[in-house]
Amino acid sequence: MRAGTIRYAVIGTGMMGREHMRNIALLEGAEITALADPNADSLAQAVAGGRAGLAQYRDHRALLSAGGFDCVVIASPNDTHAAVLADVLAAQKPVLVEKPLCATLEDCRAMLRLAEKAVAPAWVAMEYRYMPPVERLIDKLRAGEAGRLKMIAIREHRFPFLQKIDDWNRFSVRTGGTLVEKCCHFFDLMRFMAGAEARRVYASGAMDVNFVGETYGGRPADILDNAFVVVDFDNGVRAMLDLCMFAEGSYWQEQIAATGDLASIEAFVPGPARFSPDGRVRLSELVVSPRATKQPVREEIHVDPVILAAGDHHGSTFFQHQKFLDMVRHGGTPEVTLEDGMRAVMIGQAAEESARTGSAIAL
Incomplete structure (x- = not known):
């Protein structure tokens, strides 16, 4: 790792997770060090093309326990967000969680209650x-x-x-x-x-x-x-x-x-x-x-x-990541809470x- 580089862990390596990975790769002073996904095929697609050195886990809890990262991106299916985010909040790492925050309003409210005790900021990815x-x-x-x-x-x-x-x-x-x-x-x-x-x-x-x-x-x-x-x-x-x-x-x-x-x-x-x-x-x-x-x-x-080619959201994923990275590096509060x-x-x-x-x- 280069000095001053922010290390990302990505939980969920499906279509949107890989879009996040492509955009993180365009950021100066950022690199992905760990991935987690229970689906072996999804993990294999994510590490294809020169990413074979990444730490890979089938369970996000193993990733969180192993450490070696500075912030987390959650891009798993909607109905898993609550359980995964609860564990990430407990790990006290800045997190960018894909929309929707959770699949139900009840789970969203539970996450807000957990976040009241968390130190690290949580940002919802509204691209x-x-x-x-x-x-x-x-x-x-x-x-x-x-x-x-x-x-x-x-x-x-x-x-x-x-x-x-x-x-x-x-x-x-x-x-x-x-x-x-x-x-x-x-x-x-x-x-x-x-x-x-x-x-x-x-x-x-x-x-x-x-x-x-x-x-x-x-x-x-x-x-x-x-x-x-x-x-x-x-x-x-x-x-x-x-x-x-x-x-x-x-x-x-x-x-x-x-x-x-x-x-x-x-x-x-x-x-x-x-x-x-x-x-x-x-x-x-x-x-x-x-x-x-x-x-x-x-x-x-x-x-x-180059930014347009990195995703399906007209460059917004990259520009969002620029601001999230700045928050992780310099402090501050999420723009989307x-x-x-x-x-x-x-x-x-x-x-x-x-x-x-x-x-x-x-x-």
């Missing part, structure tokens, strides 16, 4: 906050360019859930449901942009196309593949999510709009290049549309192609309940 076009939107919103914020609209039209180990992401009991697993990102963004807490959630959703009639290990898939969700915030801001996961032909994967009494500010984010028809990178865009001039101003957002993670799960769980019952859910 969408760190997408460059979204960061630009938020900067302009904070600068007052939209005026008094009134409405937030988020549209994600994308590809279906990808295949994961043991098909864990086909089942609501393991994921928390699509509106927790996939959409906690967006509910976190809504809270962050509104600067307020949700007071009511109402949703309509279904599994209409993806995995209909499919079974995995004898169990039918039960996750939503489309939904509309409306969230009312306690400061009067209203937010809407339009999710479709059988729309991989869309040019823009995410469209995020913040509209106030002076202007609308919109971020347009393409999907990963590996899913585009020609495999080429599409630039994201930011558009500011003032009411006074009625002349939209469009800006292309450029991201280093366990409280933030819990609040996002709360909205997602309420949206799942609303879609299931047809009733608005008060928070």
Whole structure:
């Protein structure tokens, strides 16, 4: 290890765990020293390509006992987060835990209680906050360019859930449901942009196309593949999510709009290049549309192609890791707290309940 290098342990070496590994490899003064995953094939894929010297464990508790690292990334399946995070908090190492914080609100609350006694900081990986076009939107919103914020609209039209180990992401009991697993990102963004807490959630959703009639290990898939969700915030801001996961032909994967009494500010984010028809990178865009001039101003957002190639989240995983590494190295507090993670799960769980019952859910 080079002097001053921060050593990472990664727990969970599936698709998202390997994305974290690729991005950590781009950070100056950081290296991965240990991995843990109960799945041997997943571990083998993670160490392929020159990483064979890493300490490897089939049980995260053995990794934690062995030491030899300065911080931890948790990227295991959603329903394992509570047990793994509890052990990491007890080990007193800074941790970046993938979203959602936990698959249930009850587990989230239990983690907050444990964290009250922990010394090391815990950061929830809400990558969408760190997408460059979204960061630009938020900067302009904070600068007052939209005026008094009134409405937030988020549209994600994308590809279906990808295949994961043991098909864990086909089942609501393991994921928390699509509106927790996939959409906690967006509910976190809504809270962050509104600067307020949700007071009511109402949703309509279904599994209409993806995995209909499919079974995995004898169990039918039960996750939503489309939904509309409306969230009312306690400061009067209203937010809407339009999710479709059988729309991989869309040019823009995410469209995020913040509209106030002076202007609308919109971020347009393409999907990963590996899913585009020609495999080429599409630039994201930011558009500011003032009411006074009625002349939209469009800006292309450029991201280093090396950073884009390291993951499927438009560079956000790298930029998030830069800030997490700075916190580990120099101290400070997480930008996305366990409280933030819990609040996002709360909205997602309420949206799942609303879609299931047809009733608005008060928070």
